[in-house]
Amino acid sequence: MRDGFRVIDADRHILEPSDLFDRYLAARFRGRVRIEGPNQSGRFVDDELISDSQRLPRQVTGQASEDFGVIFAGSKRWREVFADALAAGFDPASNVRDMDREGVDLGVLFPTLGLYIMWRDNVDPELSAAICRAYNTWLAEYCSFDETRLRGVALIPLQDPARAVSELRHAREQLGLVGIFWRPNVLCGRTLASPDYFPIYEAASDLGIPLCIHEGARTVLPQAGADRYSEFGRHVACHPLEQMLACLNLCADGVLERFPRLRVAHLESGCGWVPFWLERMDEHWEHESHGAARTTREKPSFYFTRQCWTSCEAGEALVSSYVEHVDSDSLMVATDYPHVDAIDKFPELTVGALSANKTLTDETRGKILWTNPARFYGLKI
16 A cells, blocks of 8 residues: 555566576477576577577676576676665565555556566467466466565467467466456567457456557567667557557457457556557548548547556656546556666556645545556556
């Protein structure tokens, strides 16, 4: 609890151990996934890079010569800020201790290495399914430390939608995971509007498990604008641009119209782009010329309001604009703990910058901090 408000962190991360896949992959797949140092920068599946971090020169990655064992640990400041959790190997007990320091009552846990580990077009679908099963099993065990405080989001093997449906059902029904991690990038030639994904959307609708759209910078997948930005600009651009395109696929290309019970969140891209993007999509839908190509019965904003949520960081200046121009029912706070974005905010401001924000009403703060994420994830609390 923070400033009298109960808090659900809608997008919190775990740091996977380097030997996760050595221990949890089915025996016949062992050795095909490798996580190597320094600081987990070498991530390989079948001897091919699964993210591009190892290609970067040391002065760009910021990694020190010493291997501290986990991603981000090349930063001395990061090691100092998260010293307790680092010393404990970012185990669930240390996560809960840090939640107590922040005032977070429940954290919904997203991957870190899992942002990349099966996200490449040519990963063997059977191996991708095994990777997802290993990760989901490990994550469920992690959350079992205290399921009143820790809940997890599943990986599914999107190279093969039929296998993805099978793993989705297992993750929900057997492991109790509460969402699906889904990158917005094109994978295997498919956008989020691909009919190949419709069986997954149908299964997610039936199971009441939401799609959590979440970009990650260091991918080998194509990213919007990648041919035009500097290394500095990569993280600036890829998160919101990929989310805007995903939102366009879902709201304007008929996916949410076809699957009215499907819940979707756009995470870790800020919330300021949403009012602009909804207005622009609606204006084109109504346009005399551009609107002739529309494919939905209602304006794109109709489907967003009915089925979509967005995360914000606690100190975002445009939270009030989102509430004014979209609504107060679809916004959720997210800390991004323990990624580098949280360094300057942890522990006082990851939540406190919003819980103490008097420009928002108590009712609105209560929704963003608790009611909205509880409703999105279907948490019976």
